[in-house]
Amino acid sequence: MPDTTLATPLPLPSGQILPNRLMKAALSEGLADAAAGPDERLIRLYSRWADGGYGLVLTGNVMVDGRHLGEPGNVVVEDDRHLEALTRWAKTGQDGGAKIWMQLNHPGRQGNPLAGSGPTVAPSAVGVAIRGVPAPRALTEEEVHEIIARFATSAAVVEEAGFDGVQIHGAHGYLVSQFLSPLSNRRTDAWGGAVENRARFLVEIIRAVRASVRPGFGVGVKLNSADFQRGGFTADDSRAVVSMIADEAVDLIEISGGSYESPAMVGRPAVSASTRAREAYFLEYATAVRELAGTVPLAVTGGFRTRPAMVEAVADGACDVVGLGRPVALDPAAGRSLAAADAGPLVSPALRLPVPDRIKRVMPTLKALEGVLDLQWHTDQLHRMGDGLDPDPARALWRTAATTVRRNGVDALRSRRGR
Template sequence: MTTLGESLTLPCGQILRNRTMKAALSEALGDRTHGPSTRLETLYGRWGSGGFGLLITGNVMVDRSQIAEPGNVVVDDDRDAEALTAWAKTAKNGGAEIWMQLNHPGRQSNPIASRGRPVAPSAIALKIPGMATPRELSTAEIDEIIDKFAETARVAESSGFGGVQIHAAHGYLVAQFLSPLSNQRTDEWGGDPERRRRFLIEIVRRIRSAVAPGFAVSVKLNSADFQRGGFSEDESREVVRALTEESVDLIEISGGSYESPAMMGKAQKQSTRDREAYFLEYAETVRAIAGDIPLAVTGGFRSRSAMVEALASGACDVIGLGRPTITIPDAATVLLESDRERLTVPTVEFGARKLLGKVADISMLDGALDLQWHTDQLHRMGDGSEPDPARPWWKTLGTIVRRNGFDALRPTKRAA
């Protein structure tokens, strides 16, 4: 029976010391030129000594002109090699592996942080207020973006990162290619499920050709995007099947987008809430399809017993932890070395709820507040302070307005 403390050997030969993974969380701690700041080193020093087997960074952009949010790190050449090396080394000092999450926002490009109009498979706007209609990518531009993913992976490897994770979930560019709602092309990059997944498959192939055999290449994939007519579980299973033909070392299962945020635990069935993990049932349906590729499931895990049961059942091989690691940066050590059964995550909501509910969608406001509250905690740790689980909601409201203006009071792209 697999346990949390058991090591895992990946297809590339890399060994994770245990089955806990700090999942990607967008830190927004890049410097003014989008390089990695020393605050990232401090933050990952905390997580690196937290007992995890694997750390996944937050969104690292592959294109300097297309950025998901202010503060994202961009890696499109070697200019920040020294700072990247320090980041990786600090994280690995505690014994964990660190992989860089590679991302392109596509139509989710942030208008404050990006230069120029967003790009996407098709000129279809995101159904979120304030987001511009993207420009459809040409075939030449698509090929250039695939090269950018490979170049960022090459730089990550040369800087000491042990692997990369391709972000193919949560409505970002790769997920946009996968979904028939956002990809309505009829050329070699769209028109049917096989052509829609070609973008992801080509990224995997080009990255693998740019890095050494022992460097890990992984994918974060939606089980579905939870939108009528969108990327379905059946299509997702076929993507997993296609990935078994490529040199992939881990598939992390997630789901949803910022139009339908299932990754935040919204509208989950009671049976799912009882089992804690939002996407475990889907993982069970692809376990046999994935073959020798290990599966990680992230989203909803809070108790040791649920994690142990998920591993013991064979549904997944790695337990991904996101929000619990923000206020409990040594969550893996807590699970592996103490008798504590549950990781408690604070619930953050607006005050004056009756008044606000008369003029705005209170659930939407709560979502924005909750995401920024957790980002504030990351910034505290980046500054060398301890997390503050008792931080009041009104302090975070001030942070939101100061950083992004009043327009930011809507669900934002904070969770990677």
Template sequence: MTAHRFSEPLDLPCGIRLKNRFARSAMTEALAGANDAPNDGHQKLYTEWSKGGVALQMTGNVMVDRRYLERPGNVVVEDDTNLDALRAWAEAAKSGGSKIFMQISHPGRQCPIVVNTRPLSPSAEKLRILGLFGKPKAMTSDDIQDAIRRYAMTAEIAQKAGFDGVQIHAAHGYLVSQFLSPITNQRTDDWGGSLENRAKFLRQVYAATRLAVGKDFPVAVKLNSADFQKGGFTIEDSCQVAQWLEQDGIDLIELSGGTYEQMSFVNGTEEQQRESTVKREAYFLEYAREVRKAVSVPLAVTGGFRSVAAMEQAHIEDGIDMIGLARPLCVQPHAVNTILEGTAERIGINEDGLMIGQGRFGANAQNWLIKLINTVSQVEYYAWQMNRMSRGLMPQTDARNNAIGYFVWYLNRTTMLGLRRKFARRP
């Protein structure tokens, strides 16, 4: 496919036009200080990405509740206290011609113990990973209504600050995803049981958000294609939820997959890790084809895209409206420009150097700790690149064999940011 096909604009149902078919998918920056506000680092990072040619940027997890974070360093938006800083962030992200959506999120039980020892979740099912997460409290009806209100409030402030839209994070095992999955939602009231009941939280979050921002402001959702866990959220569930969201008036659905217990959004499913290089690309494309059959709303797919050929197939043959890119843009922030100019056949780096153990991503390493270190090291290598760009430096694209180093960097940084935040004075 020639580059001009990717250059075609995309009109969302609300009326906003995106200039091409590339989105920079959300990645947690962890750049906020103890005040949970965006800063100069966010501006530098998003300015660089905006110059890179993408039509749409999604922020990393912006938390709706200061008590519960995905990790220390998240931006939190509960009110308009940091409105000027938010405006500066939005302006920087749009400086090169891209649109910027704020990804609004609540971690649920995936809240590190250094932030809160008793996070909230639909049910009291603990996340057992190295003791990094506390035992959650099952949400009361008041907790649920408070969370719904918070999503809507954060979206309203994003609109006021000049963001072009919001994306409700309903994937990767965070709170909305926890409501959708039978593994983490074992409630017996109106918020659990049937898929219709499990989807009620997401639909009410969307309804409250839409009411807060109006019909002309884009509201998107990031949705799991599946949990990839036995007894979890399935592709059939995903298709049905997508249909309900389309009926409700959603503007864009971005498909991903997995949770902290099955991190398919990092390196694909275990089956894909054993496949050939071509088949390892576009982790969730097979599932996206099913969702594409179920809905006509604009659809984005993120996860694993590296070759232009795979992107072309997804866009032309499979009817995917937007290609979501994340990790490649941490090491090549202007990669989309090279694709649009027709000078790139492949983007990103060879990640094998980030792993310990045998096989790509340690797929043949049976020890669970090695698998965990490999997964975290991938994520943190790219977090390190974002940190560099936030300081005005360019990425270091040599993927050195230092998996344990990146793992330790994550533990140290998370702990230090968490402690600094815990003891900071608040107004």
């Protein structure tokens, strides 16, 4: 008898039931149309995942403010102007029985000029420590409230379109995580200082979103276990935030880590060799916060590649849901074989520039370029599926470099931007 751990349904606090424990994690698609609404290619892409056997499909990050974009081709939901296309997107995602949640995000100081984003804003006027990224302006108190209201407005539209829930992007160095980190949040008012104050922005967003949707609608949070930066958001901070949001009406906390300055979410430098050896990068942390999360289920994303590791993580109670990112860009139906029976390891190539490591070590720009190309290579696979093609695991990195330059100019290879 095959083990049924991953195929077991999961009831969420709101009453919504996820059909199984596998989650297609958020992957920014870059497939909006010229008006920042969902393009036909985006909907075609989701028809592949809808059929993929996941209990929960998360969309790539969708912006709550059209003036602030994280990546070229982001969908924006700030009112109901795209309701018709959003409705088709939701319905397509649900066709195979999965729940579909939209990830909502504001990039803050990680706003991307290549995406046509204007001057950036952040909790404080502290820039990202990456060359070429302009410094942000500090938000006024009034603007902080306005952004909280935007998350609520977007969630109401997303619900009207038929999505089953939203996930607030509180990880990876975007605005919510900028508020959480003492490195980027130097405010001395009620939004800065002690972790309770730094978490206020996230808590207020959760409350505003909850107040704008019906009780059975899913509300989740993606949270960093830490930023992996000296002086940044620590594991202790993260534990405190988990305790705080466990008291709110949250359905699922997804654990990730890192930011563009330190991309631990995709297992790059900050993740130690011992952590990488355990396959899933943030599992140890999840085990440690399990109790603090109370009745709120936990998802862990980052590094999961083999079925036995996924089964063990859920069976041991380290997490309730297994998030899959890069592998589902190559095998959109991975969830089906994983949930049903024995499946071999998922394909997820380690993409490397053909340059010796010792040279990369002394030339950090090469390392950064490798990181950008890795993200773009996966984005290319999403675009192939949007065009009605199959993913191409053998795609050469130079092809990705050429496509990226054609799409977004040579600057796209310089700055470390992505998800």
